[in-house]
Amino acid sequence: MTEIKGNFRSITVADLAFPPREGGYAKGHETREAILAASLNLLVEEGYQAMSMRRVAAACGMKLGNLTYHFASREDLVRGLLDxxxxxxxxxxxxxxxxxxxxxxxxxxxxxxxxxxxxxxxxxxxxxxxxxxxxxxxxxxxxxxxxxxxxxxxxxxxxxxxxxxxxxxxxxxxxxxxxxxxxxxxxxxxxxxxxxxxxxxxxxxxxxxxxxxxxxxxxxxxxx
Known part of the structure; x- marks a missing residue:
């Protein structure tokens, strides 16, 4: 029988991970990732109510219209963030x-x-x-x-x-x-x-x- 001694490796889980980039505009991938990182920061520091589309756009230094190009709705943003x-x-x-x-x-x-x-x-x-x-x-x-x-x-x-x-x-x-x-x-x-x-x-x-x-x-x- 295997003895479990309790000496476990220290592993730090990354905050976010993204699928491999396959084609497309590299800057677009970077922008989506920056949006999700900003969304996570708002969720951690201020809660879900603060994670509005306008607050996320402001945190990324972009206009709301630019944000909705990448995430059409708050639901799309939440889905992308949790993924x-x-x-x-x-x-x-x-x-x-x-x-x-x-x-x-x-x-x-x-x-x-x-x-x-x-x-x-x-x-x-x-x-x-x-x-x-x-x-x-x-x-x-x-x-x-x-x-x-x-x-x-x-x-x-x-x-x-x-x-x-x-x-x-x-x-x-x-x-x-x-x-x-x-x-x-x-x-x-x-x-x-x-x-x-x-x-x-x-x-x-x-x-x-x-x-x-x-x-x-x-x-x-x-x-x-």
Whole structure:
């Protein structure tokens, strides 16, 4: 059995990541990326209400009409922003999932360690709870948040399947959802500038051991 020692690599997730540029006008790609970076900064520092099209345009030093050339609406802007945010995580997750010669237990620990460490960043602590609150009342934000977390859970589902090939697809998804939700729930207590931020290293150790043991030993109490 693989021993999980808790000595995880320190990985810093980029704020945003963009798909490879394929043709087109290079300056146009640069402008879109600058717009998304400015949007993220407004969201982190002032919240979703401040991320209006006019505020974003002003932050980029451009006219509103120039902004709408790249993003026709606020919804297009939010969609592009969340795609760039989650793409940055997917790059790191993919590198961990496909680490050669590394047992799945260690890769599960690596991914969980990355997520829990990232929760302590200002960006993550500020952005995601803001979106959670908005998703209660805004169907568009709700759909984007669900899509974002589905993409984030995918590597967990894959690794759980490697650890426990005997589990059904639903069981793998249930365990991945529980692990993801458990980690995200620490944001309000041990995230950036939260009361228990200093205890996050111990919380991380407890969580990772618990998750690995859970997947190793899980038995469905209501088998089909």
């Amino acid at each position: 760039a945010v989650i793409r940055a995580y997917e790059i790191e997750f993919a590198a961990i999932v496909h680490m050669p010669g590394t047992p799945p237990e260690e890769r599960l620990a690596e991914i969980c360690g990355l997520i829990l460490e990232d929760i302590r960043t200002k960006k993550t602590t500020r952005v995601f709870p803001e979106l959670w609150a908005l998703s209660n009342h805004d169907p568009f934000v709700f759909e984007r948040v669900q899509e974002t977390y589905a993409r984030a859970r995918a590597p967990l589902v894959e690794i759980v399947g490697e650890m426990r090939p005997d589990l059904s697809e639903d069981q793998r998804h249930d365990l991945a959802l529980f692990i993801s939700a458990s980690m995200e729930g620490t944001t309000m207590f041990a995230g950036y500038e939260k009361p228990f931020e200093a205890r996050m290293p111990m919380i991380e150790t407890i969580a990772i051991k618990s998750f690995v043991d859970l997947v190793r030993n899980w038995e469905d109490p209501e088998p089909n």
